[in-house]
Amino acid sequence: MTSENDSAPEEKPDDLARHATKMAKKKAARDKIMAGKSGEKGLIIVHTGSGKGKSSSGFGMILRCIAHEMPCAVVQFIKGAWDTGERRLLTTHFGDLCQFYAMGEGFTWETQDRERDVAAAKAGWEKAKELIRNPEIRMVLLDEINIALRYDYLDRDEVLAFLRDEKPEMTHVVLTGRNAAPELIELADLVTEMGQIKHPFRSGIKGQAGVEF
Amino acid sequence: MTSENDSAPEEKPDDLARHATKMAKKKAARDKIMAGKSGEKGLIIVHTGSGKGKSSSGFGMILRCIAHEMPCAVVQFIKGAWDTGERRLLTTHFGDLCQFYAMGEGFTWETQDRERDVAAAKAGWEKAKELIRNPEIRMVLLDEINIALRYDYLDRDEVLAFLRDEKPEMTHVVLTGRNAAPELIELADLVTEMGQIKHPFRSGIKGQAGVEF
Numbered sequence: 001m002t003s004e005n006d007s008a009p010e011e012k013p014d015d016l017a018r019h020a021t022k023m024a025k026k027k028a029a030r031d032k033i034m035a036g037k038s039g040e041k042g043l044i045i046v047h048t049g050s051g052k053g054k055s056s057s058g059f060g061m062i063l064r065c066i067a068h069e070m071p072c073a074v075v076q077f078i079k080g081a082w083d084t085g086e087r088r089l090l091t092t093h094f095g096d097l098c099q100f101y102a103m104g105e106g107f108t109w110e111t112q113d114r115e116r117d118v119a120a121a122k123a124g125w126e127k128a129k130e131l132i133r134n135p136e137i138r139m140v141l142l143d144e145i146n147i148a149l150r151y152d153y154l155d156r157d158e159v160l161a162f163l164r165d166e167k168p169e170m171t172h173v174v175l176t177g178r179n180a181a182p183e184l185i186e187l188a189d190l191v192t193e194m195g196q197i198k199h200p201f202r203s204g205i206k207g208q209a210g211v212e213f
Numbered sequence: 214m215t216s217e218n219d220s221a222p223e224e225k226p227d228d229l230a231r232h233a234t235k236m237a238k239k240k241a242a243r244d245k246i247m248a249g250k251s252g253e254k255g256l257i258i259v260h261t262g263s264g265k266g267k268s269s270s271g272f273g274m275i276l277r278c279i280a281h282e283m284p285c286a287v288v289q290f291i292k293g294a295w296d297t298g299e300r301r302l303l304t305t306h307f308g309d310l311c312q313f314y315a316m317g318e319g320f321t322w323e324t325q326d327r328e329r330d331v332a333a334a335k336a337g338w339e340k341a342k343e344l345i346r347n348p349e350i351r352m353v354l355l356d357e358i359n360i361a362l363r364y365d366y367l368d369r370d371e372v373l374a375f376l377r378d379e380k381p382e383m384t385h386v387v388l389t390g391r392n393a394a395p396e397l398i399e400l401a402d403l404v405t406e407m408g409q410i411k412h413p414f415r416s417g418i419k420g421q422a423g424v425e426f
Contacts, residue, residue, distance in 0.1 A: 015327075016327055016328065019327040020326065020327070023327075027256075027364075039418045039419060040418065040419065040421055041413075041418060043413055043418070043421070043424060045424070046410075047266060049408070051400065051404045051405040051406065052270070052403065053260060053270035053273075053405050053407065054266075055273075056269075056270040056273030056274055056277070057265070057266035057273055059273040059276065060266075060268075060270055060271075060272040060273040060276070061264075061269055061423055061424060063272065063273070063276055063299070063302055064269070064298040064299065064302075064422070064423045064424070064426065065422070065423035066302060067297075067298035067299065067301045067302040068298055068423055070422065070423050072423070084280075085276075085280035085281055086277065086280065088275055088280045089277075089279060093306055114228075114229055114232040114233070114236075115229065133246040138423060139423050140236030172421075172424060178236075185410065185411070188411060189408075189411065189413040189418070190265065190411060190413050191410035191411040192264040192265045192266050192407050192408065192409060192410060192414055192426070193264065193407075193408040193410050194264075194405050194406075194407055194408075195262070195405065195406040195407075195408055196403065196404075196405060197259075197398065197404035197406050198401060198403060198404040199403055200254075200256055200403050201404040205252045205253065205254060205256070205402070206253065208250060208256070208385075209277070209278070209281045209283065209387050210244060210274055210277045210278035210283050210285070210351060210352050210385060211256060211258070211274060211403070
C-alpha cells in the first residue's frame with residue numbers, strides 16, 4: 001500500500017488496481033482467520049511419510065527454539081551412520097540451550113540385534129520422559145521414534161498415554177519417522193506427511209554432506 | 214550381533230534369530246543399493262506442498278552445511294512477518310559461513326503492491342544468481358521462490374534455464390514454497406511434497422515461537 005495508494009491512485013493501471021484489490025481481500029480474510037487464533041499451547045507434532053525433510057525440519061524447529069533462547073532437547077532413537085552434522089552443531093554451539101542424546105545404535109538393519117535395539121530404545125524413552133517432564137524445556141524432538149514404535153521396541157500405548165497425560169501443557173514434542181501410528185496421528189495437533197516425489201538415489205547419487213547428513 | 218552370537222547362539226530364542234536373519238537380509242540389500250551410489254553432484258532440491266516443513270527443512274540443510282563448514286547462503290524471496298528466528302541465528306552465530314539476504318517485503322497479501330513485490334523478487338533473483346555462480350558457495354537456499362514464480366514476479370523460463378545451464382556442478386540449490394512449477398519438478402533431482410494432514414490453526418491455535426517462526 002505504498003505510493004500509488006497514498007498519492008496517485010488514478011495513475012495506477014487497471015491490472016495493478018485489480019491486484020491490489022485482490023490482495024487486500026486476501027489480507028482481510030487472512031487477518032480475520034488469524035485474529036481467531038489467540039491460543040498458545042504445547043503441540044504434539046508429527047513428521048512422517050517416506051520423503052525427505054522429517055528430521056531436518058525437526059532440527060530446523062529446534063534451531064528456531066534456540067534462536068528464541070527457548071531451552072530444548074533432542075533424543076535420537078535410531079542413530080544413522082551419517083547424521084553427525086546436527087549433533088556437532090548443537091553440541092558445539094548451543095550446548096547451553098539444547099541437550100542432545102543419541103540413544104540408538106544405528107538403523108536396526110545395521111545391528112541385527114533386536115535385544116540391543118530394544119534396550120537402546122527404552123533408554124531413549126526414559127531420557128525422553130525425563131526431558132518432557134521438565135517444564136523448563138520448551139521443545140523435545142524425538143527423532144525417528146516412529147521407527148522404534150513401528151518395530152515394537154517401545155510400548156506404543158505407554159508412549160501415547162504419557163504424551164496425552166503427562167506432557168506439560170506448554171511443551172512442544174516433535175516425533176519424526178516414517179509409518180507414524182494412526183493413534184499417534186489421531187493424538188497429534190500438527191501432522192505433516194513428507195512425500196517422496198523424486199529422489200537422486202535412483203540416479204546413482206549417494207548421500208551427500210549438507211543434504212543427507 | 215553381541216553376546217548371543219559370540220558366546221551362546223544356541224540360547225537365542227527363535228524370534229530373535231528370525232529378527233537377526235531378516236535384518237541381515239535387509240542390510241545386505243541396502244548395502245548393495247548404496248554401493249551403486251558413488252556419484253556426487255550438486256542437486257536441485259525442491260520442497261513443495263501445502264504442509265509445514267518446507268522452509269524449516271531447507272534451513273535444517275543449511276545448518277548441516279554449516280556443521281560441515283561448507284559455505285552457504287539463503288535468499289528469502291517472501292519475507293513473512295515471523296520468520297525472524299532463522300535469520301537471527303544465522304547472522305549472529307554463522308555469518309562467516311552463511312550469507313543471508315531477506316529480499317521480500319512480506320507475503321504478497323500483506324503488501325498489495327505488485328510493482329514493489331516484483332522489484333523485490335527481481336532483486337532477490339539477481340542476488341541469487343551471484344551467489345549460485347560463486348563456486349565456493351556449496352548450497353544456496355531460495356526460500357519461498359516458488360511463490361514469486363507462481364505470481365510471475367520472476368520469469369520462470371529464465372530461472373529454469375539458469376539452474377540448468379549456469380549452476381556450478383557441485384552446488385546444491387534448494388527451492389521452497391508451495392505450488393512448485395511442474396517444469397521445476399521435472400528439472401529437479403530431489404523433490405519432496407510436504408502434505409498437510411493436520412494443522413493446529415484449525416483448532417484456534419496461533420503461530421508459535423519455535424514452531425512457526
